[in-house]
Amino acid sequence: MTRLARAERLRILVIAPSRHLIRQPHPGGLEAAVWDRVRSLRALGHEVTLIAARGSDFLDRTPERMLLPGVVWGGARTSDEAYPDGYLDQVSSVLGGVVDHLIANPDAFDLIDNHSLHPTPIERSADHGIPMLTTLHTPPLPELVAAAVVAGAAHSFVAVSSHTASEWRAFGVDSTVLPNVVDPGAWPLGPGGQDLVWFGRLVPEKGAHLAIDAARMLARKITVLGRVGDVQYFDEAVAPRLGADVRHLGPLRRRRLAQVVGSSGCALVTPCWDEPFGMVVAEALTTGTPVAAFDRGGISEVVRGLPGARLVPPGDTAALAAAASALLQTTPAERQTIRQHAIERFSPQRWLPRLDALYRQQVSRPVVSLDRVPAEP
Structure with a gap:
């Protein structure tokens, strides 16, 4: 039996990057893309659970223990490159707990749609056997490249451009190209101006x-x-x-x-x-x-x-x-x-059908029986 045979409406776990909230005003293009992804998937009728920082949108289905910590800087300090001391340890703990939950409950989701910049979801993707698709939004990050090597061929990747795909391919990570989308209703025609x-x-x-x-x-x-x-x-x-x-x-x-x-x-x-x-x-x-x-x-x-x-x-x-x-x-x-x-x-109308096809391709694979001792809940 395949996961797709069990349900046409997919149960999808979306894992967001943890640094910023997934809500408006969008901190950057990555967070905007994940926000749009979750909104679109829910509009299509899929059951979507979002793993994201506390305070994000779309957390109505997310257990408290699976909420990620947001970055908190002291005073005027802020950086999109570094993290405060101890922050990554907190993220690792939560994501490790998410993976342990998936190992104990391998039928909880049909698919994992991963956008995290943390290696744990990729590195441990074989542990639970749930099909997983990771989107490459960035240039190659050493820790994610290393995680992809551990995950092996069973893990699938999507890149936001051919340029990004080629950069990752140079490090041994193959991917399918699926560009970001822009909702024309959210970005209407403007009158222009002189500035x-x-x-x-x-x-x-x-x-x-x-x-x-x-x-x-x-x-x-x-x-x-x-x-x-x-x-x-x-x-x-x-x-x-x-x-x-x-x-x-x-x-x-x-x-x-x-x-x-x-x-x-x-x-x-x-x-x-x-x-x-x-x-x-x-x-x-x-x-x-x-x-x-x-x-x-x-x-x-x-x-x-x-x-x-x-x-x-x-x-x-x-x-x-x-x-x-x-x-x-x-x-x-x-x-x-x-x-x-x-x-x-x-437009989403052009690219969402291709995303759906990628999802269906992943969940149509035979379910692998994992002879593992379930982790403690």
């Missing part, structure tokens, strides 16, 4: 300071939107650049964020690392707002063949300013065309 916009995490690898420099080359106002993920970077590289022509609004809930982006003449995207996907590109284009971006990582793949996007050499702020200047001439009719093409590329 520029930058949105994302305020961390060094996202390069918001370079977008400000490019805007000043054009003598255009720019709105910077996003959570401060690195206080030192913000204080040293962004705050000194703020002024009458540069405002920082901080993180916004999606509806307000989409309004600001859609009311801008051009979005600047300035990665200083190899971007695994580039969610902000897809979101801006869905509002009809054109994008000028540094050509790094998966961004060229995201915009390939789409109108309203211009790529320039990484770090070249003069070229970025020139591309933005041309895109600021975009007409209302052209904005509608940009949006339509973006919807065709990124």
Whole structure:
């Protein structure tokens, strides 16, 4: 018997990254993608249990003991790279307990949809025998690569872009490419405007300071939107650049964020690392707002063949300013065309059927009988 034979409506355990809450305003693209995934799966009728930090949305089915700790920094400290002392030990304890529960209850779920950046869910995936699909949202992380080696061929991976898939493949981890999606209802067509916009995490690898420099080359106002993920970077590289022509609004809930982006003449995207996907590109284009971006990582793949996007050499702020200047001439009719093409590329209606097919492929495999002593509940 297969798991699929037992139920067409799947019982799915989604494991989120633990650093931030899975709720609005979204701390970053990874958390937004997981939030959208859970919401979409529940809308399709699946029974979804979310393992995420306390205070996240969608925790109505999650046992108390399976809630992850959120990162708590003292004072103004914050980092999207490091963790407070002892934090990872807490996460390891909770995730270890989740795996022990799955070993003791191997029929509790039909599938595990994993987005965690912690190695435990991958490393111990063979212990419970439940089919598991892990999405690769980041460049290769040594601890996850090592966990994938332990898990072996039984574990399946999905990458958010061909670029990301190729990076992981170089370390022996094969994956199927399944791009992130953008809900066109949440990112409606905007009227455009004369000013520029930058949105994302305020961390060094996202390069918001370079977008400000490019805007000043054009003598255009720019709105910077996003959570401060690195206080030192913000204080040293962004705050000194703020002024009458540069405002920082901080993180916004999606509806307000989409309004600001859609009311801008051009979005600047300035990665200083190899971007695994580039969610902000897809979101801006869905509002009809054109994008000028540094050509790094998966961004060229995201915009390939789409109108309203211009790529320039990484770090070249003069070229970025020139591309933005041309895109600021975009007409209302052209904005509608940009949006339509973006919807065709990124809409859930295109990609959710493929995700469902991947799920069905996983759960259709014969159930492996594990001769193990059940862990203590």
